[in-house]
Amino acid sequence: MKLPVFEEVKTTDFSVPVLVKLLHRAGAGRSAIYIHLTAKEAEQAQTQADAVVSAFEQLGVHPNLPYPCYVISPILKFHPVLNVVALEQNLPSHFRQKTKRLKNKEQSLLNRVKLVSDKITNLDLSELDQAVKTEMKEHKKLYKLTRETHFLEMLLKSIK
Amino acid sequence: MVKKNIKRVPTDKMKELSGFEEVFDLFESTEIREGSIDPRSGDDTFQLYNFLENENIRLQKLDQFYSSKVKTLKKHPQSKNLLAEQKQKKEQLLKQLVPKILSHDSAFNEEMERLFNKAFKPVDQTTESDD
Numbered sequence: 001m002k003l004p005v006f007e008e009v010k011t012t013d014f015s016v017p018v019l020v021k022l023l024h025r026a027g028a029g030r031s032a033i034y035i036h037l038t039a040k041e042a043e044q045a046q047t048q049a050d051a052v053v054s055a056f057e058q059l060g061v062h063p064n065l066p067y068p069c070y071v072i073s074p075i076l077k078f079h080p081v082l083n084v085v086a087l088e089q090n091l092p093s094h095f096r097q098k099t100k101r102l103k104n105k106e107q108s109l110l111n112r113v114k115l116v117s118d119k120i121t122n123l124d125l126s127e128l129d130q131a132v133k134t135e136m137k138e139h140k141k142l143y144k145l146t147r148e149t150h151f152l153e154m155l156l157k158s159i160k
Numbered sequence: 161m162v163k164k165n166i167k168r169v170p171t172d173k174m175k176e177l178s179g180f181e182e183v184f185d186l187f188e189s190t191e192i193r194e195g196s197i198d199p200r201s202g203d204d205t206f207q208l209y210n211f212l213e214n215e216n217i218r219l220q221k222l223d224q225f226y227s228s229k230v231k232t233l234k235k236h237p238q239s240k241n242l243l244a245e246q247k248q249k250k251e252q253l254l255k256q257l258v259p260k261i262l263s264h265d266s267a268f269n270e271e272m273e274r275l276f277n278k279a280f281k282p283v284d285q286t287t288e289s290d291d
Contacts, residue, residue, distance in 0.1 A: 094215075100208070109216060112216055123226050131233065135237075145243065
């Protein structure tokens with residue numbers, strides 16, 4: 001098994017079938033991935049990032065679990081699914097490692113890592129992700145309502 | 161030609177070995193030089209091992225979150241009950257608050273009256289009071 005370090009996907013063609021091939025070759029879902037977006041306008045960059053998400057969907061791989069996918073673009077500020085960074089230097093240093101031949105201890109640790117990552121991949125991540133998002137929305141509502149109730153309580157106290 | 165094997169020895173170790181230089185010369189293939197040990201020799205392994213350990217911890221936390229915590233949350237959702245409880249509490253508070261605010265001599269009405277009078281005072285009165 002390869003070390004789950006950063007793999008770069010180099011492309012100028014952001015059509016979904018090409019991205020599917022490249023992502024599969026780079027080991028999407030088995031290592032962290034980053035892609036440079038070539039777009040020079042925000043809308044175009046958004047379309048390219050959406051194409052990357054569609055490619056992940058076609059591969060049946062979650063774009064952030066267990067290994068994240070980053071898109072590098074100085075124009076795109078935010079994407080609801082993918083992680084966006086402006087420069088390559090801003091990528092997390094955790095996945096930036098020099099690969100070399102592994103020793104026995106490292107190999108056994110890597111096997112353990114593979115086991116856990118496979119366990120995560122086998123979960124129904126999209127459904128669980130949806131459950132987390134729904135819960136997040138409910139919590140936001142609860143937060144707003146609790147603040148309002150607290151304000152009313154304070155008001156009632158001050159009037160008394 | 162025999163390639164020389166250069167060994168680096170730290171300064172304090174070199175002091176201990178002083179006087180044995182002639183003996184070292186007998187070993188033609190090795191040369192001992194003073195200086196720190198090459199820092200790149202051992203660090204790589206440690207870095208990679210550290211990375212794998214951190215990665216293992218990260219994945220285990222993700223696994224714990226998605227396979228146990230989220231599933232428990234799905235089985236026993238609490239947010240809806242908490243929301244209903246807060247809504248009920250809010251309604252009760254409003255029921256207590258509104259009559260108090262609506263009464264003619266309420267603190268709210270008095271404060272509003274004071275603000276209104278301050279803001280919309282006739283111009284003549286203000287100039288007189290200023291003088």
